[in-house]
Structure formats: C-alpha cells, structure tokens
Amino acid sequence: MKRTILFSVITLLILSTSCAPTTQITATWKSEEAKSGYNSIYIAALTEDLQIRQNVEHEFASRLQNRNVSTTKSIDNLTPDFFDSGEPSKDKILEAIKSTSSEAIMTITLIDIEEEERYIPGGQVGPVFAPMGRFGYYGNFGGYFNHWYGAGWNQGYFTTDKKYFMETNLYDASTLELLWSAQSKTLNPSDIDSFSKEYVDAIKKELRKEGLVN
Template sequence: MKKPIIITLINVILIWGCSPTTQITASWRSDEAHSEYKSLFVAALTENLQIRQNIENEFASRLQNRNIVTTRSIEALSPDFFDSNEPSKDQILEAIQAYNSEAILTITLIDIEEEERFVQGGPMGPGFAPIGRFGYYGNFGGYFNHWYGAGWNQGYYKTDKKYFMETNLYDAETLKLLWSAQSKTLNPNDIEAFAKEYVDVLKLELRKEGFVQ
C-alpha cells in the first residue's frame, strides 16, 4: 500500500514544483482593439540590459513561431538608450515607425515587494537515514548525534520577492492603448528562467485575447 502513496506524493511535489510562478492579476481591453496583429515592436523599458535582451529575445522567438514579424527595441535603439536621462517620446516613436510595425508591446517593472516568512520545521522520521537493526539508537551518543544532525528541522526564515510587471499593447498609428495586463512573479530563480516563464504566460494571454494566432 505504501508504493502508490509514495508515487502520489512525488507527483504532487513535481506538479507543485513545476507550477508557474507568474500569474496575470488584472487585464483590460479596449473596444477598438482588433485581432491578429502581424507585426509587433517589442520594448522592455528597463535600464537593465540583460533583462531587456532576455525578455525581447523570448518574445521575438515565441511570436516568430506564430508567423508574426517582431522587432526588438534593442535592434532599433542603442543598448544604452535608457541609461541617460528620460528618453524622448519622439525618439522612441521615430525608431518604432521606421519598422512599420502594426502595434507596440511594452513591458515595464512597476513594483517589487519583499516579505519575510518563517518556514516551519519538524521532526524527521527514521526514513531519512538508514538505521539498521539498532542503528543510531544503539547508544545515547549515536541517538543524540542523529537527532541533533538530522532528526529535527528547526525551520528558517525566507524572504519572498514579488515582481509586479505591466504589459501594454498600443496601436502604432494612433498610439492608443489597446490592451493592458498586470502580472505578479514570485521568487524568480534567474533572469533567463524568469523571461521564459513570463513570456509563456503573456503569450498565452495574447492568444486568448485573439491578438496572435
């Protein structure tokens, strides 16, 4: 009877471990938005060049598979474009319109929240270490060493980081906002992994809205 229980627990752990940490928290769509844009200008509005590259590259790669011509801001604007002062709107629009994109997709980090929480510990059963016939319990010293080293998990404090992003879709000609979505990402492991998961979630949302195939 134990084997099915163990397999079930493993499956639950795997499902929980692989579940996405990025979630859409709110979205809005204009009545003027139409379906299936064929060309997008993607701009991650951040001074962090690595984040900008990873997010824009992921969008370009995924949308290319949907037969959408994608222009990354890093192709049209210099890598240090966002470093000096606040860039001019006219400069950005001039670069965007040069590529004749139908719509503009912007990605912005709007907030970061940190929250400390205590992860409760607890006793670890015999299954966590081989005991043998008498094992660690043959004498007090062995038992104490086992208990002190592995028998009790005393818990620890963990700081959760929540990243709040905003993704907007604008019409390239009228510059009107067509669609907006806010998302929350919990404890991203690294920039590359975050970019892949974030783009996966946003691409699915764009498909639900009918903006891409």
C-alpha cells in the same frame, strides 16, 4: 503496497508543485478598438538593465515568430548610439518606431517589487520504524543523542519571498491609443532566463486568448 501507493502520490505532488508556473496574470483590459491578429509588433522593455531588456525582448520575438508575427526589438532599433547626442525627444523615438512599419507597440515595465519574510517550521525527520535494542542507536545514550541531534531534528528557518509585478501594454502604432493591458506577478524567479520564459509564455497565452495574435 500501501507504501508504494503513498510514495507515488507524494512524487506526483512534488512534481506538480515544482512544475507549477511562478508567473500569474492578475488583471487584463482590452479596448473595443483592438482588432484581431496583429501581424507586426514593436517590442520595448522599458528598463535600464540591458541584460533584462535583451532577454525579455528576445524571448518575445522568438515566441511571436512562432505565431507568424514579425517583430522589431527596441534594443536593435534604438541602439546605444541612438542616445549619444543626449536624451532624444519623444517625436524622434516615435519616428524610429514608425520607420519599422509595425502595427502595434508592446511595452514591458516593472512596476513594483515586494519582499515578504516567512518562517519555515522544522520538525522531526527520520525513519518511522526505528531499530531498538542493544544493537540499535537506542543501545546507549551517545548513539541515541547523535542520531536525533544530528539527523532527527530539523530546526525551522526564515526565508524571503520576492514578488515582481509587471505591466504589459499594447498600443496602436498609428494612433498610439492603448489597445490592451495586462498586469502579472512573478514569485521568486530563479534567474533572468527562466523569468523571461515563464513571463513571456504567460503573456503570449493571454494575447492568443484575446485574439490579438493568431
């Protein structure tokens, strides 16, 4: 009975840890000029990596559409051929953004990456109650050695944690004034897809909390 209860507790702890979000909002700021319930937002992930830009902007567009917010993705509005004639001026970019009639502009930027090495200690593993006597692995030195050397001792190792720090800003499309800003930290994202979903989910919750989207 005690073993069953212990196993259940351990299982719950593992599940709760594995399901815990890796993205955390670390700071937010909101202007007094910000209004409630923006209905149209222009989304711009400011990165040269087209895959990250596409994934993040698509995830934002999909999630905000569920909140009845129309969106325009920069990857659709500012296509690669937009830059064929060289680096466009700020006025030309703003003209392209304003042509979408968006109420607000959201920018997503990676501001820093930190790497931290940490040591994972090892230790003995294996059954608590070991068989003894002639027919257990205690019966001879070879069996005893093979058991504990091969399965019973787990040596420690080093691993590197990666922390990605993002900044998300919301601007008024008419005045270009900053309305809202959030900084977030993502720990060890497994891939671009999972990172995009967790990051966008965390930001969307803050936008709803602040009343910026319905």
